[in-house]
Structure formats: structure tokens, C-alpha cells
Amino acid sequence: MGKTIVEKILSAHSGQDASAGDIVLAEVDQIMGQDGTSPLAIKAFREMEVERVYDPTKIAMVIDHSAPSPNEGVSALHNLMREFKKEQGITLYDIGEGVCHQLMPERGHVGTGDLVVGADSHTCTYGALNAFSTGVGSTDLAAAMATGKLWFKVPPTIRFELKGILPAGAFAKDLILFLIGQVTADGATYKAAEYAGEAISALSIDARMTIANMAIEMGAKAGLMEPDEKLREWLVAHGYTKWNPVYPDPDAVYEKVLEYDVSELEPQVAKPHTVDNVSPISEVAGTPIQQAVIGTCTNGRLEDLRIAASILKGRKVHPEVRLIVAPASRRVFLEAMADGTISALVEAGAAVVTPGCGPCVGTHNGVPSDGENVISTANRNFKGRMGNSNAYIYLASPATVAASALAGEITDPRPYITR
Amino acid sequence: MILRGRAHRFGDDVNTDYIISGKYKFKTLDMKELAMHVMEDLDPDFYNKVRPGDFIVAGRNFGCGSSREQAPLAIKYADIAAVLASSFARIFYRNAINTGLPVVEVDTSRIEDGDELEVDLSKGKVVNITRDEEITAKPLPSVMIKILNDGGLANHIKKNKGFALED
Structure with missing residues (x-):
């Protein structure tokens, strides 16, 4: 039986022939936290009574949500992250470096076929890079930092076949807002989305990230795209040297396939x-x-x-x-x-x-x-x-x-x- | 474990910003302080109305939005015994189990504000005492029961020195 992108990535990372509905314990390639979630993750990590993180090269924390600090409460939490960085040797992007979901792709932390967890719901952004990436809470993040693993329920996939090219004045944002309006805020809950078709191929990687970023707004666990030459060039230019493309099988089993022609899409507003x-x-x-x-x-x-x-x-x-x-x-x-x-x-x-x-x-x-x-x-x-x-x-x-x-x-x- | 308390009724799509606003959650790890603001944007008086052991009862997609674990923690520290909803957003659901807040996926359409409920977590059974009705809940996946039984994910990892999820 054919597999979707997410089934293939979760199979490869769990050593198990995984299909939708299975529970797997999978190896994680990258772990990310931001300043709204990392302090609680550090607290949970202490409660686990683990001395050292599993692999500091796989962990990045980003101070982006309240940066620079607007008050002393936030300052104390930021310093907790800085201390943790010194203690464990992880990567920390401090104020002014940028948003976590820009930094992870831009600094070469993520690419095709990777499994990434981030304590931020918009971690699904890296699906545009053909990675399975999903948002988790602070305690899940701490467990991944401690063990290098996390459990997942393999989600079924909804495939979006997007035909046509966006007309002038309509952009990736209009497309994803339109799709969210169609399937609603919980239309893809517990599921993965695959976004495909010529409308996606025609977009830049920047624009594809806009779409994957908002998969969570339809409830999805991840929003994935197929790799192409444009992506390969983009990854190389951003210092990511591996190339492990993951395509869905032609006979992959989808929960449903939704087709839209986007060639006359109007700008959209939520x-x-x-x-x-x-x-x-x-x-x-x-x-x-x-x-x-x-x-x-x-x-x-x-x-x-x-x-x-x-x-x-x-x-x-x-x-x-x-x-x-x-x-x-x-x-x-x-x-x-x-x-x-x-x-x-x-x-x-x-x-x-x-x-x-x-x-x-x-x-x-x-x-x-x-x-x-x-x-x-x-x-x-x-x-x-x-x-x-x-x-x-x-x-x-x-x-x-x-x-x-x-x-x-x-x-x-x-x-x-x-x- | 059997819990008994009153229902505080909310609608569909209660997001994590409503549960605990971003303007509070970034400032502190003191969950007692955050708890005072729980559900504030939907009901400014909520924290004062709650009696220990009460339930939050909601419609579809409870906890949608951000991954903030402060959301289940603020509910827990407001002394809410469990959240009952017709469905949950997935990150919230995981976070609740990981932090030891019971969540019950159950048809809530006939539960009204103020109803007296009895919730049997191990049997997955909800009795609406006010209306004399029994509702069956969707069972938790066995992985999550293991984590809940260990008192949350941090304790699970501590106790087992890693994940121990196999049957």
C-alpha cells in the first residue's frame, strides 16, 4: 500500500512500517523552542532529572516573542534560557536575530525528510521544505531534549490539489486563507495536509512557507509539500547540505483529495x-x-x-x-x-x-x-x-x-x- | 477516580489566547498567578466563580491555537478538575495529558451551564446528575493512559529514564 509523505518520514524515523493511525516512537532531527515556551520546557527538563540534553547540536532556542524584553518578568525568563544555553551548549538566537520559523530554515537547521518538533504551534512552517515538523508543548519539548525521541500518532493526510497559477494581486496568503475558509478551523484536526499542484510549484520557497505556516489554522498537525529543484537550490543557498527528498507514492492513501482551481482567486481577508x-x-x-x-x-x-x-x-x-x-x-x-x-x-x-x-x-x-x-x-x-x-x-x-x-x-x- | 462538580459552559473553538492571554503568559512561571486570568476574555469573572473541582465544558475544537502549555496549567491551577469537550485541538490535548489535567472527549451538547456532573475517568463515563443522563466518553489512547498514570510526562521520563510506552 502506498504511503503519504508523513507516513514515509515517520516510518524512516521510527524504524517501523508506519501507516495512519499507528503510534510510533520516532527519532527527532531538530528541536526548537521560543521564549514563550522554552522556560517551561527547561523547568520540565529539570523535573525529569536528566543532567544533559540528548544532543545539543539538535536543539535551538529563539528569543523572538517578547524581544527585546518589555518588563522584568520576561527578562528573568530570557535569562533562564541564556543560562541553559551556557550549561548545555545548545544554540540560542537572542533578541534581534528574528522569528524562530524564519531562523530554522534560514540558518540551515531543517531540510527534506527531516522530523522537527518545536514548542510553537506554527512549527508546521517547515513542511514547505519537505520536512515533517509539528508544534508541541513545553513538556513534550523537554522529553525530546532529554531522549532525542517523541511519540506520534501517524496522521491521515488530506491532499490539496491546487490547479492554475495565482492571478496578479493574489498571493500565497490569499490562497491559504481561502483554503482555511473552505475547510474551517478544525477541518484538518489530527491530520496532515499535503499541498500540491502547479499553483504550489510556481511559488517561491518564501511563499510556500506562508502556506505551510498556516496549516495549524485548519487544525492540521503538519502541512507538507513535495520537494523540487527550486527547493534544492534554496536549501543549498541556506547552508543545508543533505538532500533526502520524500515524495508521496502514486498510490498513497489519502483521507480525501480536495481540488481547487486558483487561477481566478480574489485577494482574501480573515x-x-x-x-x-x-x-x-x-x-x-x-x-x-x-x-x-x-x-x-x-x-x-x-x-x-x-x-x-x-x-x-x-x-x-x-x-x-x-x-x-x-x-x-x-x-x-x-x-x-x-x-x-x-x-x-x-x-x-x-x-x-x-x-x-x-x-x-x-x-x-x-x-x-x-x-x-x-x-x-x-x-x-x-x-x-x-x-x-x-x-x-x-x-x-x-x-x-x-x-x-x-x-x-x-x-x-x-x-x-x-x- | 470519580470527580464531581458543576459545569461551566463555553462554546466551540475556545482558543489558547482565550484560556490564557499572551499578555500574561510570557511574564512568569507562577501558574497560580496565571490562573487568576484564566478564560478572562470570555468571562471576566470566571476565576472567582469557580469552586474547586468544577468542570469546564465546551463544544468543538477546545484549545485550538498556540502550543502554550500555560493553557492547561492555568486551568489546572484554577482548581478545575477536568475539561469536557466534544473535540479537542491536538496540541492542547497532548499538553493536558502531559501536565496531568484530565481531558474528556464526550458529546457535551446536552450539558448546560451549572449542571452537576459526575465524571468517572477510568471508565470514561459522565453522569449529568441535574438531568439524570449518562454519556459515554471516547477512551484515551493507551500511550496517554500510561503517561497520566505516571502523573504526567515529566514524571514518566524521570521514572522510566526515558519513554516506556510499549504494552
């Missing part, structure tokens, strides 16, 4: 307060906004900043809108400075904050006020997500956010796009 509350832009255009955010692990990459800059260059952000930009990493920030992208954004009126999670999780960097509307390139619009439960968050592509920042209301970006 409305408050759930990610699956998705509308085409025509239904929400004209909604006033007071804050716009470009960045995060979903859409803070160089390509995203360039798209935003192409719309904002030579124009001014609406006087009643604050535009906040958070590059996904130090490297993205440097590249965006070198090519003039940052100048274009700042001249248009953007406030650029430290590479990292920016205002996405409500700890700092732009908490909205009561009754305000925010349009953001992030992946979650839950009530209270950005630190104020009386604010309203809309999710959209960098192009839609940039066009909306100019107009002061939710705006279709297509008139600004030339292809």
Missing part, C-alpha cells in the same frame, strides 16, 4: 475573531483601519517586504493609520536595507521594529486601543490576540495590508499591482 471567517476582499473593502502590521512568521520575509514596498514606494501612509513593519530576521532586515526596501517603507511612514514576532502576540510593539481595527499579515486574529480584547484584527496579504495602510480602510491591492 475577519474577526476567527481565522476561518474568510471573505473575498470585495465584501470587506471600505472597513476603516487604524493600524496595519507587516511581518511575522507568516509574512515577514524579503519577498513580503518587497511586495509591500512596491505599493508604498513614493506614497504616504494614511495620516490616521500606524504602519508597523517587523522583518522576519536580521538577514531579511539587512537584505531589505541593501536593496532600498526598508527606505521605501520608512519614507512612506512605517515604524520598523526589531526582527522577531513584532506585535502579533500582544506582548509589545503595538497593542491596539479599544474599538480599533487592525489589518495584519499575521496568522491569528483571535479576540485579545494583540493584547486588547476590545480590538478587531483582520488578516490579509502584505499587498492588501500595504494598500489598506495607504487608504485608511481595507483596500483591494490589485490596482497597484502590475505584472
